[in-house]
Amino acid sequence: MIQLIDIEKVYRTKTIETVALNRVNLQVERGEFVSIMGPSGCGKSTLLNIMGLLDEPTSGYVAIDGQPVKTHSDSKLAKLRNEKIGFVFQSYHLIHDLSVVDNVELPLLYRKVSGGERRKRALEALEKVGLSARTKHFPNQLSGGQRQRVAIARALAGNPEIILADEPTGNLDSVMGDEIMDILLRLNQEEGTTIVMVTHDENMALKTNRLIRFFDGQQVADSRVLEAQI
Amino acid sequence: MLRNYLKIAWAVLQRRKFFTFISLFGISFTLMVLMVVTSLYDHAFGPQMPERESDKLLFVNNMREQFKEGYTNSSPPSYYFLNRFVRPLKTPENVSINSVFTSVNSYVNNKKLTLDQKHTDAAFWDILDFNFIEGRPFSTQEVDNATRVAVINQNTRKNYFGDKEAVGQTIEVDQVKYKVVGVVEDVPVLRLHSYADVWVPITLKSQDFKRTGLKGTYFATIKAKQASDVPKIKEEFASMMLQVNKNSKPEGVQEVFSFADDIFGTFARSLMGGGKTDKSAMLYGIFAFAAFLFMLLPTINLVNINISRIMERSSEIGVRKAFGASSKTIIGQFVVENIFLTLLGGMLGFLISAAVLEMINDSGIIAYASLGLNLRVFAWGLLLCLVFGLVSGVYPAFKMSRLNAVEALKGGSK
Known part of the structure; x- marks a missing residue:
């Protein structure tokens, strides 16, 4: 579903060159729940951003459903992100000036969907994450766990094939973290949504069906690969 | 989508009251001055009673x-x-x-x-x-x-x-x-x-x-x-x-x-020290340049305010990009917001202009003046508002739309 071929990401300033990703090759299959672990600064989030077409690799390329996206225009990339990918961020990134339901409608704003249909799908997404009672609240009226649930509902509203979650439980206590993890697991198991999650939490990672470890910009272990070798 | 943009625009205006005040004051004050000047021009040189057929009239006064x-x-x-x-x-x-x-x-x-x-x-x-x-x-x-x-x-x-x-x-x-x-x-x-x-x-x-x-x-x-x-x-x-x-x-x-000049021509010739040639075009040019300079300062000010206002929303830009907004869509959003802001300032400007013109009429500074916001002046004002909105909104919007989505999400600049 998503292929990363020989991905390199190098950040250059006048005095220093930092290799964030070093020749990464990775393939994520449809319906997988992949977790990516590694120490801070090892390139996990960079990988996720490149996978989500938010950032460009210095070399190598990304292919979605077998189609390389290297030559895609800004508008075409935006369309791909809108239709295929949903993002969940560690710090939620909700728009404070919009109500919960307006936040959830966001991915549908960039599609030809009527206002009524948008609202219906946003409410359905909120129901999936158990937040039907908070639709008219604003983000600053919610707890961290509730905000993350709104963020997941927003990612779901566009009915994407893949959800990329960057430390979705990183800012939450263990109870709330478990709640969020349960929602993601349910989405993967019941609806077949492909999920790639960056996490620092080994317990969370072990609940997924594939664990990739990163170190210094390189992929050092892949649990599915290990299983195959065993 | 427009409703969503307007909701955001309204919320942003309410959230940053000081910036909103500065922006609205700048727009409405500038427009008010331009409207009063336009109204004075219309009153002095436009086709008004008793010189309604001003396009057929010439005056010899010197x-x-x-x-x-x-x-x-x-x-x-x-x-x-x-x-x-x-x-x-x-x-x-x-x-x-x-x-x-x-x-x-x-x-x-x-x-x-x-x-x-x-x-x-x-x-x-x-x-x-x-x-x-x-x-x-x-x-x-x-x-x-x-x-x-x-x-x-x-x-x-x-x-x-x-x-x-x-x-x-x-x-x-x-x-x-x-x-x-x-x-x-x-x-x-x-x-x-x-x-x-x-x-x-x-x-x-x-x-x-x-x-x-x-x-x-x-x-x-x-x-x-x-x-x-x-x-x-x-x-x-x-x-x-x-x-x-x-x-x-x-x-x-x-x-x-x-010379036999039209009404503006007589004014131009006497203001520009006589001479053999018609000075109307030159005076119109001076007026237009003065209006341009007069609008330039608040526009630059608005561009700066807009950049800092929009910079604070870089995380929002990142989120919108992540969920499918292209750079063009982001430009569209900020231009719509800015036009909304300038039209709001324009409306305020109209109200203030009407009050100022009424004050001039009542004060007797200009004998028998009946300065008013007629349709022609209104149309000019509206056009000025839109130009103002576009000019002060397009550049910041363009700059912001080019923000890298990842950097924008981090809340930083490119």
């Missing part, structure tokens, strides 16, 4: 003599010059000769009243389009007979007779009694060629008719049959002036200059 010693001297032309050389012009439909208005005293119920009096011929009333409230203008016969009749304005009627009818009554102005034959709506003082409180027949000043110099205290108002005749009249006027220079210039004078 005679400049250049002496052989090098100095020049100018004043309004004489009755002699206008009657002898201007009235016989063939291209115009009609020519009126009328005096410069003079301030004269009158006493009503032991109260001194200073009135502006103008002497006119009967053609004056045919050429200009006064709104008569009562009665009629004075006739050719009354002018020929030097009958002591007067047309007065509404304000003078009020001063003399209160709410009563004035036609048929007698007024005493500058110790001369006149029978009122008509009452017209007040004409603003900015209409220098038509304005007065009291209009009386020009023949009552017949002592001026005998003076043969070129300078005096008279104007000519020329009406063309159609607007397209105006350049022909100007040409005929110019060739007539050649003849005057050849045959009739006073002794010691090297050259005399006089």
